[in-house]
Amino acid sequence: MSKLNSHTFAYLDVETTGLSPWFGDRICEIAVLRCEGDEVIDTFDSLLNPERALSPGAARVNGLKDSDLKKAPRFIDVAEQVMTFVKDAVIVCHNIPFDLGFLSSELSRINKHLPTVLTLDTLELAREYFDFDSNSLQSIAHLLDIDVTDAHRALDDAFTTRAVLKHFVRKLRSTEIERAIAPYYPPVTSPQELNLPPVIEEALQSKKRLFIRYVDRKGDISERWITPKQILALNDYLYMVAHCHLRDDERNFRLDRIEQMEIEKPIIQKRQRKKTVKQ
Helix, strand or coil, rough: CCCHCCEEEEEEEEEEECCCCCCCCCCCEEEEEECCCEEEEEEEEECCCCCCCCCHHHHHHHHCCHHHCCCCCHHHHCCCHHHHHCCCCEEEEECCCHHHHHHHHHHHHHCCCCCCEEEHHHHHHHHHCCCCCCHHHHHHHHEEEEEEEECCCCCHHHHHHHHHHHHHHHHHHHHHHHHHHHCCCCCCCCCCCCCCCHHHHHHHHHHHCCCEECCCCCCCCCCCCCEEEEEEEEECEEEEEEEECCEEEEEEHHHEEEEEEEEEECCCHHHHHHHHHHC
């Protein structure tokens, strides 16, 4: 990593009960991969008892169950270890505001605070210097042929983030990477400062459709294509206002009830894939 070898990196990833700490969501798994330059020095990984139930969407993504977490330690029990692992390091995440937003929230709950830290966001690097169909961590890893053994679990995602950054370092100038290392200042949290998953942000900005698997309040599951319009915060929940192509009408979907989300692929790429299969 040339000049980057002088840095200590802490690759951090969290799994959560939902999308927003503002609405009471908590960390249910946290992992830190500490490296000196390109060498792995130590790892930390722990399930956490979030003291609240997993949302259907979160459980679908990370594969965890409430029963898995009941006997796990609480965040207060591992806070000191976590902060030791990230101390004096550049914290690397794929979507810094999401992971550090949750970490900052958990620290606030135990009357501690996240100090000003240096960070490097692989999501921001992907957006600025590359042109992936989707900027989600798993999609980028797939396109770069990075082996992912246990997607959406904290430690494996930390290793995947490390592999993605190594690819970016090979493709970019060291000055471009160094310029992306910046201080992180925890925001004053409000419903308007939502750190949404990249797939939702991309759908909102590009007007692309999303395929979703949705669980309604009765527990019934449906699959449909939607075109997101906006995100609303109402009564302690986040809602996606979207045009539902199944009903051909506008509908509101509670984000914590979406079990699966996939953004539509470009038509050109679909045709190219078909040709490749035929060959």
